[in-house]
Amino acid sequence: MCTKVAIAALSVKELAEQFSLTPPFRAKQVYGWIAKGVTSFEQMTNLDKVSRQKLEEMAVLRSSRVSKELRDEDGTLKLQITLCDGLAIETVLLTDQDNRKTACVSCQAGCAMHCAFCQTGTLGLARNLTASEIVEEFLFLEERAGKLDNIVFMGMGEPMQNLEAIRKALSVLTDPEGRALSSRRITISTCGITKGIYDLADNGPQVRLAVSLTTANENLRKSLMPVTNGNSLGELKKAIAYFSQKTQK
Template sequence: DKEGRKTACVSCQAGCAMGCAFCQTGRLGLGRNLTAGEIVEEFFFMEKEAGTLDNIVFMGMGEPLQNLDAIRKAVAILTDKKGRGLSPRRITLSTCGLVSGIYELAENGPFVRLAVSLTTADPALREKLMPVSKGNPLPELKKAIKFYSEKTGKRITLEAALLSGQNTGIESAKRMIEFAAGLDAYINLIPWNPVQDLQFKTPSRKECEEFVKILEKANLKVNLRIRRGVKIGGACGQLGRSAASSS
């Protein structure tokens, strides 16, 4: 980031079963869960390549709450004084919204920061974009998020991939404001990163900034993320399989 801090974006699965319509990884389906050893190895490999890392986000391939046992072991190693000695405050787990998993995390840890990929608070649109919403409806998701925040005393991050003409309008902003009401939440927005063969469009800077202004007028704390790794297919939502040209 601008202060020079480095964050490792760590995968917990090979592929993903969640099938979010805007995500390259979701098109792969689930290959398998990674072991705790593989997860720890990711971190140390990145640290070897990039120097000392300050933070971890479980935000790469896979749904962390579907491989929670391995993540618990990995976090235990990375936070142990004999391991890497990281503070749990520097670790974030990002989920697409598995309600039962959020309750499990709140009750039994690891007690890290929680980020929820909301994308939209429009029930019909969210079911279309994120099939997980069918079994984890928005009202139940909000209850789980609130429970986690109250149980742990931690602020929650609500994430949204902004899709031009889909979830960036005034009505979408109003629904997000309504969803965030009563939550100790921070809103993290990222313009959608292009994925080959997917027909979504990246919103313009103006489209994003107008959306941010509406949220900020409602006194929400909002961050419009800097996009990194787009050119190498390593940005948020772009992790997947690509084929080299034969020519």
């Protein structure tokens, strides 16, 4: 059960307010340690004992846990992660020929899109992931593989249905005072929800967009991807053009 506060995606201000950390720089210290990927409050060596005890009683650095690891010869690492309510998701580390490392993360437990070719779609949607759960996926991979170069939202779930949590997670991961991941190294994928593409273009974050087109045949796409109903190829083309013009990406 989720009984303590997950803090992986909390800002400095939120940490200070949530745990009444004083003096004010204490929250910034905690924030820095989270970005470094520490797994226990005892590792926060510049914190006083009282602050560490308070955090230990009220908070968790990881609300989820890795329940299974699978590693392929090509360097691909797949983690099965069990959330605090018992649901399971997957996150994957991809390594290219130049040894650049990419985190492929999930944003939902299950998926409501029901694409015919996707196994996750057969599960249905259990719930959206929280911002902290998304950040934890990234941190679990960095624990095992070192500093990652890129992050792509191409795991379980449809990102456009959980944009607020993704925004919150990325605000921490891209913060210069935190993990400082470049927004140019972040890609959000969608199966074609045009409303979400417009939202992302207008409200950020300024990241790369990937669209799962599958086929340019409208009727075939409708049979494979129910999202096409209400998100036609013509409408999708307009949304992508708007995103490109608005973001220059």
